[in-house]
Amino acid sequence: MRAIRKPRPGPGLEVCDVPKPTVGPGDVLIRVHHAGVCGTDLHIAQWDPWAQGRLHPPVVIGHEFAGAVVECGPGVGDEFTIGQLVTAEGHIICGHCRQCRTGNGHICQRTSIIGVDRDGAFADYIAMPATNVMALGDIPTTVGAIMDPMGNAFHTVLTGAEVPGSVVLVLGCGPIGCFAVGIARAAGAVKVIATDVNPTRLELARRMGADVVLNPATDDVVARVLAETDGEGADLVCEMSGHPTALTQAFKSARLGGRVNLLGLPKGEVALNLSTDVIFRGVTVYGVIGRRMYETWHQMRTFLSSGHLDPMPVVTHRFPLEQIDAALEAIASGAAGKVILEIGD
Amino acid sequence: MRAIRKPRPGPGLEVCDVPKPTVGPGDVLIRVHHAGVCGTDLHIAQWDPWAQGRLHPPVVIGHEFAGAVVECGPGVGDEFTIGQLVTAEGHIICGHCRQCRTGNGHICQRTSIIGVDRDGAFADYIAMPATNVMALGDIPTTVGAIMDPMGNAFHTVLTGAEVPGSVVLVLGCGPIGCFAVGIARAAGAVKVIATDVNPTRLELARRMGADVVLNPATDDVVARVLAETDGEGADLVCEMSGHPTALTQAFKSARLGGRVNLLGLPKGEVALNLSTDVIFRGVTVYGVIGRRMYETWHQMRTFLSSGHLDPMPVVTHRFPLEQIDAALEAIASGAAGKVILEIGD
Amino acid sequence: MRAIRKPRPGPGLEVCDVPKPTVGPGDVLIRVHHAGVCGTDLHIAQWDPWAQGRLHPPVVIGHEFAGAVVECGPGVGDEFTIGQLVTAEGHIICGHCRQCRTGNGHICQRTSIIGVDRDGAFADYIAMPATNVMALGDIPTTVGAIMDPMGNAFHTVLTGAEVPGSVVLVLGCGPIGCFAVGIARAAGAVKVIATDVNPTRLELARRMGADVVLNPATDDVVARVLAETDGEGADLVCEMSGHPTALTQAFKSARLGGRVNLLGLPKGEVALNLSTDVIFRGVTVYGVIGRRMYETWHQMRTFLSSGHLDPMPVVTHRFPLEQIDAALEAIASGAAGKVILEIGD
Amino acid sequence: MRAIRKPRPGPGLEVCDVPKPTVGPGDVLIRVHHAGVCGTDLHIAQWDPWAQGRLHPPVVIGHEFAGAVVECGPGVGDEFTIGQLVTAEGHIICGHCRQCRTGNGHICQRTSIIGVDRDGAFADYIAMPATNVMALGDIPTTVGAIMDPMGNAFHTVLTGAEVPGSVVLVLGCGPIGCFAVGIARAAGAVKVIATDVNPTRLELARRMGADVVLNPATDDVVARVLAETDGEGADLVCEMSGHPTALTQAFKSARLGGRVNLLGLPKGEVALNLSTDVIFRGVTVYGVIGRRMYETWHQMRTFLSSGHLDPMPVVTHRFPLEQIDAALEAIASGAAGKVILEIGD
DSSP states (O other), X not given: OEEEEEOSSSSOOEEEEOOOOOOOTTEEEEEEEEEEEOHHHHHHHHTOHHHHHHOOSSEEOOOEEEEEEEEEOTTOTTSOOTTOEEEEOOEEOOSSSHHHHTTOGGGOTTOEEBTTTBOOSSBSEEEEEGGGEEEOTTOOHHHHTTHHHHHHHHHHHTSSSOOXXXXXXXXXXXXXXXXXXXXXXXXXXXXXXXXXXXXXHHHHHHHTTOSEEEOTTTSOHHHHHHHHTTTSOEEEEEEOSOOHHHHHHHHHHEEEEEEEEEOSOOSSOEEEOHIIIIITTTOEEEEOOSOOTTHHHHHHHHXXXXXXXXXXXXXXXXXXXXXXXXXXXXXXXXXXXXXEEEOOO | OEEEEEOSSSSOOEEEEOOXXXXXXXXXXXXXXXXXXXXXXXXXXXXOHHHHHHOOSSEEOOOEEEEEEEEEOTTOTTSOOTTOEEEEOOEEOOSSSHHHHTTXXXXXXXXXXXXXXXXXXXXXXXXXEGGGEEEOTTOOHHHHTTHHHHHHHHHHHTSSSOOTTOEEEEEOOSHHHHHXXXXXXXXXXXXXXXXXXXXXXXXXXXXXXXXXXXXXXXXXXXXXXXXXXXXXXXXXXXXXXXXHHXXXXXXXXXXXXXXXXXXSOXXXXXXXXXXXXXXXXXXXXXXXXXXXXXXXXXXXXXXXXXXXXXXXXXXXXXXXXXXXXXXXXXXXXXXXXXXXXXXXO | OEEEEEOSSSSOOEEEEOOOOOOOTTEEEEEEEXXXXXXXXXXXXXXXXXXXXXXXXXXXXXXXXXXXXXXXOTTOTTSOOTTOEEEEOOXXXXXXXXXXXXXXXXXXXXXXXXXXXXXXXXXSEEEEEGGXXXXXXXXXXXXXXXXXXXXXXXXXXXXSSOOTTOEEEEEOOSHHHHHXXXXXXXXXXXXXXXXXXXXXXXXXXXXXXXXEEEOTTTSOHHHHHHHHTTTSOEEEEEEOSOOHHHHHHHHHHEEEEEEEEEOSOOSSOEEEOHIIIIITXXXXXXXXXXXXXXXXXXXXXXXXXXXXXXXXXXXXXXXXXXXXXXXXXHHHTTOOOEEEEEOOO | OEEEEEOSSSSOOXXXXXXXXXOOTTEEEEEEEEEEEXXXXXXXXXXXXXXXXXOOSSEEOOOEEEXXXXXXXXXXXXXXXXXXXXXXXXXXXXXXXXXHHTTOGGGOTTOEEBTTTBOOSSBSEEEEEGGGEEEOTTOOHHHHTTXXXXXXXXXXXXXXXXXXXXXXXXXXXXXXXXXXXXXXXXXXXXEEEEEOSOHHHHHHHHHTTOSEEEOTTTSOHHHHHHHHTTTSOEEEEEEOSOOHHHXXXXXXXXXXXXXXXXXXXXXXXXXXXXXXXXXXXXXXXXXXXXOOTTHHHHHHHHHHHTTSOOOGGGEEXXXXXXXXXXXXHHHHTTOOOEEEEEOOO
């Protein structure tokens, strides 16, 4: 079958033929229809320090996908039928550590990620543990293919804050930030403010429902957020960029007693004034990683099936599997929304 | 000044002249613009057993209102300005019992209710403790006058359940039930199902955003709710009727692990199968009384000021103060939405 | 191997030889050391209406146990080692329904219970899915054998209420009620009040840490609870008896804004005054079934391993497997604490 | 009356005679029996930059106290009786901002603190708004005088974490840290680990119930915490020191999905690796300021009245009012527990 593979240490990817995966006990074999391309895939292609420290080539990459069930391994039971459209959680967890046992599998220390630690989804077929496979129902595979990053956004927006009636600030409008804007809107936020340095992304945020869009290159973000909130600040700040400037804005834009949920990954250390920005203000901060397994998936399905969230405006580019390099270039440009590979049907 | 008064024990009300209230320390005197008429006012007029046991006439009735500040008593400070539009929480609480001290003033045992335990709002003026007075900002007094019952609905819908992405069932579509429908919709419910035996009220529920309306006289409510939820049941059930049949439906329509918030007051005892309906199903039940003081008011203002909730379709009748009898007749008919008195300006 | 079996429909049990269970993929075979006898086992022996409607004999009974791992089936991985002491959650759930997927496996509708729906633990060996098996660490199998009912008590005491600093009322001091007393004490309750009609059980409650014990046959429970709480009522009421009188006491003894967690199963309907007992009082009610899978197990292990909870005073009787009839008689007497079978080592 | 006053800008305090406070509407006049001396009082005496920026001398200092009611101003009602023993919350808040209206008065932006922004408690008498006055019941004034800092500790330990069954790490064992140790113990923690560089303070922590005490000068705190928790880390970390090293330890000692509550005030910015320490670990951080008004006070009274928390081991020094300089020296030494002034009776 066709696959996109990191063949050996060093920059670059190859499109090649590899054997179809075997289907072990508890596994489901899935024909991949669509797959989402992520910044992580770009890091792997570029062979950045993180990739060098983590991957053991050769490995088929790709961790966001949806497709159709073609085979169920022994012990899978009657949960899935052949031809059923599905997507999957790409974090394969141990299931018996303390985190897994107490509803926090998203921070299992033994997590193995498809497309990173084991063969992934940029291929004609992928075998996944049935536990990780989620039925799509009436959700199309174009949407199913981007539920992994959308789940990051759901996890960020819907954890810990009472979103209905609140003001939500989203810092950074890459695809996950844009999803966060749409989710906050659908979840009853009364005002959604979004920031990004890229006007194209701000336009995507606007289409996803942002009431106010700010460009940190030209706008005083903190001042504008305070002005939009009668001087109170935002109830919930979703930091999606990892940029040090945005982190400072995050804490200074949160209201007294508000919440800052951090998804964007800063590189290295960030200097924070915990006294004035967190302690005196009674702020709560939460680190977001992955998706709640599987509360987040349930939330996504209800919002998507009911039509209360339409993520498709975020999808700006589609390529066939063979054009992975073009797909990665679109991401590297910084102006793309979500980029999808069209693999099969 | 003019006032509507229960002059003495027994049925009936009188419209009469009474002295303008005095303004004590910490009080705010308010010129009443609009007032809402409630089922409680009907009970008082009819002098039902509850009214006989609770009221000590003569008393000016009415507890839902909005108007303009005309005078601030000593010690009120700079919170209010003359002419400012305001409404007020009608439960005057002791402030120092355990409930008041721990954020549960709505269940203070020493609560004194305006229009019931002390002179109320169906009058040209009312004096209220400044603590109870809430600035309206850009919310008109027609809306301000109905924030008391709307607050009951907010308290019911937004307590304990994660409304975004959920299915909400509202049993009973009087004015508070209709508000609940609109609130659930604005708070991100993906499906709102409403029931009532009165087609006019179901039409109001529809206008407030109900996706599905059911008439228990002709529909099998439990079966229909299950059919609308893939057999799961509703995530949140808001019981607004107090009717024994609706209570049974409430428990049987809630999903496993779901929530039943009870606002409607059943008369006397109700037989419940706690084993099958609550325990085996892991259901949570919550008794709703009044409004959270003052979280609920803050929520209302954000939803109303932002335009995310428009309660005005629920207002079906308006009368001048002198026509209180006509107003009560409209309520007694069972077909009215919210009924408002136009008192001053 | 030896086993205690319901051989056919009708009253009675038999001790007999049955084949050792086979160990399928994902299964762990356990040599049973100790097993707990439960009121459910008595219902099965007596062949009461519930048992008639649920069981399909022949079936080996028993669902509370602990022992040593003797074999791991294919796919179990390195979680368990031969000889390791373990216990197990007896509810085998589907793993993919909405409840299972959102952290509520304890209310999975497809639950299969060992000793009821499939062969159980009153035998020399039992095969369990590895997912359900919990390592005991330094907890002895006498304690491990009673972690199933202890888990019911943990679930009841530690759900939804802030126990530290609170007054906890436990209605019904069978083994689970006695565990609840000890758990509330260990979890920082400042006062634990326990009720039962049986003086022996009240003595057990006292030994588990009850500050006040009341006998409803001679004490006015509601009045005494109010007297012990400055007239406020209990913060958390744990109803462990299912008795209609106790249910009434439960609601009338809860403080305003308090919580009533229901574990005891009432037979048939119970008449409740929801207006005065739940709604006007702002009370929350929660139906407790099973154990949170597996948060409850984690809680138990921390309390037991640290020595902060010693459940052994509750164990009043021990019998060899062959004396199951004597064990059931002890339970039927109403004066026993927890009854254990000593099966192997 | 006697008072300890900052007479003018610059270092030093004076013991002098000042007029007895007047008792306005809503005020309670209190004869001070005991008062607690705080690090803040030392900062004021030393006239550090914070004090220079905040205080407007002359001002009577002191914000921790307890005593007896001697007079109630107009409008106070029947809540207090002459001679009743009371303490008081020293943060006087506006009562009508968003924070005050939604149960977060502890972060009211218009807070006026006694002994800082207005005359305080190091005097024979103090007048306080009745709202801020808390009855002591059977709690002695020596304990009442230290409920302000104890409330900081309650707020830190009991916010957001499920303490029963958990491992709590307290970094910094000044008086508030020592209180935190005792509270965690009383609230059902299964293990309490405490750190400080001062052996005397570690001994106080041990007396308050710490299972493990660590000295960062000689112990590898993070390694020891991991060793004490099977490599998991602490469930709840209470950072009471504000020291940069302790802050780093706080994040690295918290378990995956754990919680870090920050009370100690770092000076200036602190460099944090949010990616590895917060985001990848799914940690929640909360800034603690003041006491929840008045949930924290209710919690304190239940723990203290029931005898479940004895804070007196923390009190190491007592001085008469005139010896304030000696009291401040004891604090400046870094080896004191809590220091109390004995003022009246």
